[in-house]
Amino acid sequence: MIEKVIPIRLESGAAAAAPPWDGTPPRDALARPLRDLRISVTDRCNFRCVYCMPREVFDANHAFLPHSAILSFEEIARTARIFVGLGVKKIRLTGGEPLVRKDLHKLVALLAPLGADLTLTTNGSLLARQAPKLREAGLQRVTVSLDSLDDATFRRMNDADVAVTTVLEGIAAAAAAGLAPVKINMVVKRAMNDHQIVDLARHFRGSGHVVRFIEYMDVGSTNGWRMDDVVPSAEVLARINAHFPLESLDPQYAGEVAARWRYRDGAGEIGVISSVTQAFCRDCNRIRLSTEGALFTCLFASAGHDLKALLRGGGSDEAIRDRIAALWNGRSDRYSEIRTAETARLRKVEMSYIGG
Ligand code: SF4
Numbered sequence: 001m002i003e004k005v006i007p008i009r010l011e012s013g014a015a016a017a018a019p020p021w022d023g024t025p026p027r028d029a030l031a032r033p034l035r036d037l038r039i040s041v042t043d044r045c046n047f048r049c050v051y052c053m054p055r056e057v058f059d060a061n062h063a064f065l066p067h068s069a070i071l072s073f074e075e076i077a078r079t080a081r082i083f084v085g086l087g088v089k090k091i092r093l094t095g096g097e098p099l100v101r102k103d104l105h106k107l108v109a110l111l112a113p114l115g116a117d118l119t120l121t122t123n124g125s126l127l128a129r130q131a132p133k134l135r136e137a138g139l140q141r142v143t144v145s146l147d148s149l150d151d152a153t154f155r156r157m158n159d160a161d162v163a164v165t166t167v168l169e170g171i172a173a174a175a176a177a178g179l180a181p182v183k184i185n186m187v188v189k190r191a192m193n194d195h196q197i198v199d200l201a202r203h204f205r206g207s208g209h210v211v212r213f214i215e216y217m218d219v220g221s222t223n224g225w226r227m228d229d230v231v232p233s234a235e236v237l238a239r240i241n242a243h244f245p246l247e248s249l250d251p252q253y254a255g256e257v258a259a260r261w262r263y264r265d266g267a268g269e270i271g272v273i274s275s276v277t278q279a280f281c282r283d284c285n286r287i288r289l290s291t292e293g294a295l296f297t298c299l300f301a302s303a304g305h306d307l308k309a310l311l312r313g314g315g316s317d318e319a320i321r322d323r324i325a326a327l328w329n330g331r332s333d334r335y336s337e338i339r340t341a342e343t344a345r346l347r348k349v350e351m352s353y354i355g356g
Helices: 073-085 102-114 129-135 150-159 164-176 192-203 233-243 308-312 317-327
Strands: 009-011 036-040 090-093 117-122 143-145 183-188 210-215 246-248 259-263 269-273 286-289 294-296 303-306
Touching: 036 073, 073 090, 073 102, 073 192, 073 308, 073 317, 090 102, 102 117, 102 129, 129 143, 129 164, 143 164, 192 210, 192 233, 210 233, 233 246, 233 269, 286 303, 308 317
Parallel strands: 009 303, 036 090, 036 286, 090 117, 117 143, 143 183, 183 210, 210 269
Antiparallel strands: 246 259, 259 269, 286 294, 294 303
């Protein structure tokens, strides 16, 4: 039985002041650095992907956040500046679907001067129109979700009245605007789109773009996740290797989410993201800021930490910095390492609320 979305618990931000930051780069309880900030700029989306925002839950009656509740571009930029001061090197804009937020290029223009690697994850349906402006504003790269090349399968997975060609045009426009190489994310669900794995690999071979195959995950509490629907990355690689021999590549940096593989014939690279069968929590350096101004220290968190009360309640940059540093230093998340059938049923924050 799929539940309605119940708001996630937020620990108050206006509680006791955090201890002053001592100036050393924050490291969590597992000695992981704070390096990667993911910012959800909206909880809305024009798709209803079955693994993220199933329509039967996120239906016409679903209460999305009112504009007054979401952080303004200035509040997001202020928060990001404080994170960069604490050592963050990479900022990823997510949603929901970030490109449904009006004038997103204006936020990009506020974030670009911070000097962090600035990227965005999108379903690509609005990318063709917005890519030049985003690039001009300072965006460096994009990741586009594409779960199938076949329209019927695409619609079954994303439950949106959008053609695959629209997303492919978005990818081409991003590349033309200088946002290449584009990363393409395919969430693989057994008996739904796994028959498309080799087709997607074949389509992007030699393009310079990198397809990453993502194991279907028990994110949130509404997608009805079952282990039986997961296609392990080992199986994905075996299927592709049977057509296009592969060899593994070393990670480019600590905490890289995708395991990298290259085609032996030089036709490029792919990746697999294996949160279910090969957990990568040991060097996870990601924190997420929800569109409502709460921090989540894990994609599978059951509670968030409100920052908005400080942002809107006259909190100083130092007070916000101290709160973030204290939160990270106390972090010990490693959900994917401890996942069980029981934990999969825990009430967890929705991915559409904090981004992937
Ligand atoms: S499960 Fe949580 S701790 Fe593990 S990699 Fe994902 S976000 Fe990081």
